[in-house]
Amino acid sequence: MFFDKVQAAPADPILGLTEEFRNDPNPNKINLGVGVYKNDQGETPVLSCVKKAEKIILDSEKTKSYLSIPGTAEYGNLVRELVFGKDSEICSEGRACTAQAPGGTGALRVGGDFLAQQKIASKIWISNPTWVNHFKVFGAAGFETAQYSYYNPATHGIDFEGMKESLRQAKPGDVVLLHGCCHNPTGIDPTAEQWEELARFTASAGLLPFFDFAYQGLGNGLNEDAQGVRIFARHHREFLVSSSFSKNFGLYNERVGAITVVSADKEESDRVFSQLKIAVRSNYSNPPAHGAKIVQTVLADPALRAEWEDEVAAMRQRIKTMRSLMVQKLQALGVNQDFSFINSQNGMFSFSGLNKEQVARLKSEFGVYIVGSGRINVAGITTGNIDALCSAIAKVL
Numbered sequence: 293m294f295f296d297k298v299q300a301a302p303a304d305p306i307l308g309l310t311e312e313f314r315n316d317p318n319p320n321k322i323n324l325g326v327g328v329y330k331n332d333q334g335e336t337p338v339l340s341c342v343k344k345a346e347k348i349i350l351d352s353e354k355t356k357s358y359l360s361i362p363g364t365a366e367y368g369n370l371v372r373e374l375v376f377g378k379d380s381e382i383c384s385e386g387r388a389c390t391a392q393a394p395g396g397t398g399a400l401r402v403g404g405d406f407l408a409q410q411k412i413a414s415k416i417w418i419s420n421p422t423w424v425n426h427f428k429v430f431g432a433a434g435f436e437t438a439q440y441s442y443y444n445p446a447t448h449g450i451d452f453e454g455m456k457e458s459l460r461q462a463k464p465g466d467v468v469l470l471h472g473c474c475h476n477p478t479g480i481d482p483t484a485e486q487w488e489e490l491a492r493f494t495a496s497a498g499l500l501p502f503f504d505f506a507y508q509g510l511g512n513g514l515n516e517d518a519q520g521v522r523i524f525a526r527h528h529r530e531f532l533v534s535s536s537f538s539k540n541f542g543l544y545n546e547r548v549g550a551i552t553v554v555s556a557d558k559e560e561s562d563r564v565f566s567q568l569k570i571a572v573r574s575n576y577s578n579p580p581a582h583g584a585k586i587v588q589t590v591l592a593d594p595a596l597r598a599e600w601e602d603e604v605a606a607m608r609q610r611i612k613t614m615r616s617l618m619v620q621k622l623q624a625l626g627v628n629q630d631f632s633f634i635n636s637q638n639g640m641f642s643f644s645g646l647n648k649e650q651v652a653r654l655k656s657e658f659g660v661y662i663v664g665s666g667r668i669n670v671a672g673i674t675t676g677n678i679d680a681l682c683s684a685i686a687k688v689l
């Protein structure tokens with residue numbers, strides 16, 4: 293017997309919620325659990341720029357032969373430009389290398405494997421709360437994980453003093469994982485001044501920043517959302533950025549992302565790249581082609597790129613509209629609690645402040661599915677379900 297002692301793993305809390313939602317016969321049920329963008333019809337459509345790029349790829353593709361281990365050089369260039377900006381000296385000096393990865397998750401894992409295999413670091417500081425998979429991904433790469441304070445439930449804002457206080461416990465050489473924008477699950481990002489202060493602090497403390505950049509464009513704009521990464525680039529010569537194109541390209545099931553490592557100079561970057569490729573090779577050998585080809589085609593073609601930027605802006609705008617509608621409607625329903633903080637959060641998620649009992653009642657009495665922490669996927673709210681949602685919330689408060 294080999295497997296008789298294997299214990300059943302607990303169900304993934306968010307995917308488990310989706311399963312429950314699927315089995316709920318309530319015709320008016322609302323799923324605000326899983327982190328997927330929906331349009332006002334409640335659909336997660338393929339972007340128009342993506343469809344056009346796929347046509348181009350279908351017509352021009354001549355082979356399904358392997359990609360190289362890090363994917364194409366052009367993809368790497370386009371990703372770095374998107375992250376650091378066209379005029380960035382990181383790009384012009386050749387100080388960064390990029391490997392295409394299967395989604396943001398794959399990028400985080402390759403980055404983690406690279407750091408662990410090279411014995412660069414063994415402990416990573418992760419925000420409390422965070423996307424729960426961070427613990428599993430970095431744990432699997434061999435990291436010890438620790439948490440830094442991030443959220444203040446009393447103000448529904450960032451606990452910046454607590455964050456600095458916890459990071460003072462970090463030792464030189466430790467890694468700090470930062471959400472580039474649209475913090476998951478709180479929707480709260482540092483201000484430019486706070487990014488600046490954090491960057492100075494982490495640089496002087498000898499900490500290595502690792503940005504998880506999964507929502508570029510869904511907060512305040514493609515460049516605006518990169519402000520944290522770009523401020524850090526002024527204070528740190530070395531850091532990592534994981535990009536995901538699941539949300540901003542709607543390419544969830546194509547698994548497309550990238551890991552970028554910034555080094556002190558070109559010569560160091562070349563050495564790092566050679567080891568990054570080993571981390572890929574020992575994981576999945578080389579990346580899948582289709583999703584990255586789409587991203588590359590769109591970003592490299594001025595017309596398709598302009599269309600993509602409009603489509604991202606439309607997603608971002610719809611989320612912002614739903615935020616302010618929700619605040620207005622709750623107010624109009626006469627709820628005592630002030631929900632205006634929802635307007636100042638960024639991206640798809642909102643920490644609503646709803647407690648476990650309220651979340652449970654929303655599900656059992658109204659068919660409204662929200663993660664137990666009270667995290668709402670604002671991108672799941674539509675003009676069709678917002679009235680039912682707000683009246684259900686008003687009833688459980």
Ligand SMILES: Cc1ncc(COP(=O)(O)O)c(C=O)c1O
Pocket residue numbers: 327394395396397398423471476504506536537538544548549
């Ligand atoms: C903060 C964060 N990082 C990474 C990911 C993973 O993205 P991907 O689906 O591209 O692997 C997610 C997805 O929800 C996320 O919220």
